[in-house]
Amino acid sequence: MARRDFSASRIPGFATVAILVFCALYAPIVILVAYSFNVGDSIAIWEGFSFRWYPIAWNNEQVREVTMRSLTVATIAALIATTVATLAALGTTRRRKTRGQTFIYLMINQPLMVPEIVTAVALLIFFASIKVATGYQGLAYLIAAHTAFCIPFAYLPIRARLEGMDTTLETAAADLYATHWQTFRFVTLPLLMPGIIAGLMLAFVTSLDDVVITLFVKSAGQDTLPTYMLAKIRRSVSAEVNAISTLLLLLTVVLLTAFFLLTRKRE
Template sequence: MGKTRAFDVTTLPGFTFIAILAFVLLYAPIVTLVIYSFNGGNSVNQWGGFSLEWYAVAAQNEAVQDATARSLIIAVWASVISTALATMAALGTTRRGKFTGQTVIYVIINQPLMVPEIVTAVALLIFFSSVKVATGYSGLGYLILAHSAFCIPFAYLPIKARLEGMDTTMETAAADLYATPLQTFRYVTLPLLLPGVIAGAMLAFIISLDNVIITEFVKSAGQDTLPTYMLGQLRRALTPEVNAISTALLALTILILTLFVFVTKKRG
């Protein structure tokens, strides 16, 4: 009896064509946006010659500068808070045996991934609106907390994956040598877990930096981030400045995601 060949999807008729078509449909608009960010004309869809003019215009735009600074402040704080909470959650769900309610806890932690973002945004809007009325405070704290809550599962997944792949032998040895749980975590677990923590923080930073829906619902007047500023520009006279800002944001995202891949890459 002949040997049965394993099924290979790449051998199916039309696979190559469909794969190429999918990549073209996915990346052609992005490539077009990047090309037209160097457009010297005033139109977003008519080529007027190569120029870096709109990058200079965007860099000198005070509204863009304010929105960029605000986006970075929110993203940094959100990544720090969400990563700290995600690390504690990952330790609590992986460094112990099976327990009652474990599945429910997983669902609660990953809720932002499963529920439509618009639902989360409306819920945060209602909650923070009540807090604003009660306290009178309307600063960036609400956006930071909202982004932190949304980013927790994104930071949690790489940290949990790192913990599940770690050998517990060294932690057990530290306990046998009378190290306290805090000492074991500080000198053994955390150094081994650090690549996962860094990867989780990077992912949370990107998710916060690019977020539009939650920001749009939670922000107060004068608290535009870079994505919401760009959304507002789309409703006005559109210029290649938006293309330039989008390209710069895309470049930053690609850079951080590249670092994320290197950090999470398994070493021999």
């Protein structure tokens, strides 16, 4: 008899469960996007199709302010986190394996395993003591907090790219008397660039969407787009919030699609 490979799709009821799970995950998002085009103020009663809420959101000065703040924090935090993550990935993959290397991986990826609320409270206590000592209340605390949280998100794709790279070209460059810097600049870095870009995009999306750490670390008047939307929803839910959410969703989908295209294995 021919051996049949195991396939989960052959389990009775698998397709039904899969459809229900996908509906539970994506039906609320579809409804949110649909009601962002509702002509009326209600988020529960469909009154007709219109784009009116998108210009309203765009012309809202407060929305533009928090959006620019979110983009500024996310961009700076992603750039710093990606730089640190690249150095960490090089330091943990382009060296001989030593005792304690697993512990190093654990420490770098620690923010991924610890509940975000714990990280937020720890950052709050740490930055609060600095605020009291220095009197500085600027945006640098929020950028530093986002950077610390985003480093492991940038580190994972960069490290995965390094581990999948063939070291033959780097060895050949060394055999041709290239210095360590020349080997890195002309061989390692170009090959590593897709992983770096993927890590940058992942860190950017993570910072842009963050709510918990931002709520704990930010000072007065430093709302980002997610915290602004949360505060607005607490007062009243309007189709304007749906429009903002749809645009944020579109940006996230574009970046994650680019991330997938950069990190997928080429045949």
